[in-house]
Amino acid sequence: MRYELYYWPQIQGRGEYVRLALEEAGASYLDVARRRGGDETLIALMESRRVRHPPFAPPFLKAGRLMIAQTANILQYLGPRHGLAPKNQPGALWVHQLQLTIADLVEEVHQTHHPIASALYYEDQRKEAKRYSREFWKRRPQKYLGYFERVIDRAGGAWLTGRRLSYADLSLFQVVEGLRYAFPNAMRRLESTIPHVIAVRDAVAARPRIAAYLASPRRIAFNEDGIFRRYNELDS
């Protein structure tokens, strides 16, 4: 089966967590909106009255007759199918729980540049963004990444869940990469306190399929339309 991924073509965004899982799995997939006219296909499908389970927003994945939205939900569908999550329920729930916690962090990162409204430009909420970012870096990355640090430590293996890679590890890699891009100064200071998290990041980057993906044109570069944006004035 060839999956169809629907996500905005200009950014990594939330679609990237799905792309990383599909790439690590070596799954066959079409990144629909990145093809000619693909963003119109995406919008038409979102608005179609014939879709039984319409998504609220991208990303969404077509898998045969299934259409699944919400990043973490897509990942929990893909995970056990491609060896990226346990098939047993306790294990699957745990990986999903970690993913939802990563999603919470990602949402907070988005607010560093859009604390007032997604619909407004960054320039129209700069003042609030500066205040939000200052507060954010007092405690939030420390709290989230410190939590994942403890999780890895307790799991007693190389990954969040121990001896086997899961889609949550791929997502943790993406968050570290994103924070490094958006907040190089603040992140540099934090990294020495989270060696296990950085080790997961390094181990993901070294996976052959991930390394090939990152070096390919399929990987969109970080940019200032995505979730992780580099605005020097927000980086302490």
Add this chain to the structure above:
Amino acid sequence: MRYELYYWPQIQGRGEYVRLALEEAGASYLDVARRRGGDETLIALMESRRVRHPPFAPPFLKAGRLMIAQTANILQYLGPRHGLAPKNQPGALWVHQLQLTIADLVEEVHQTHHPIASALYYEDQRKEAKRYSREFWKRRPQKYLGYFERVIDRAGGAWLTGRRLSYADLSLFQVVEGLRYAFPNAMRRLESTIPHVIAVRDAVAARPRIAAYLASPRRIAFNEDGIFRRYNELDS
């Protein structure tokens, strides 16, 4: 099996989505932190090094030897066990997708009074809260509840997924109640545009077990420490 729910005892918060599911199911559960010394039990359990799958934050649920965190994750565990979600995968994924979208809305509502930092008092971010709330009510509840309105319409039944109640309906009830409490003026204007959503709210309120729960001391009243807070200055 008697479940143990762990959540802050003073507020409905995110624990309320779990409480509603447990109540509708007629499940036996202990609301641990609301018992004498219970909040210390909650914190001790969160910080215990012996917990194999530590939660990042409440709510979390103990179900036998399982300990599950993240509201939507707890609900997807409970759902099929108690007739509150389909057992088949496409149906389960769809209900979970709806729940995750409700969770996104709830997060945005929380930011109406805490747009800068959860760790700061409302009074220290009032100005930003006013601006956030003004932008929020230009489009966000309309977009989210309008989406659920279409979902119910398309499902062709009384509920979000059609003919059977799911935990997502219970959560939608809670969101409508919360918005009515926090933003009575703005919500009054919106309600005429979302008749199906209001019908779901009414049908949930009329469920015998839910009605009994709402009338009981187990239901914590809305208050200004929770997610849905009434600050007149934020209600347009």
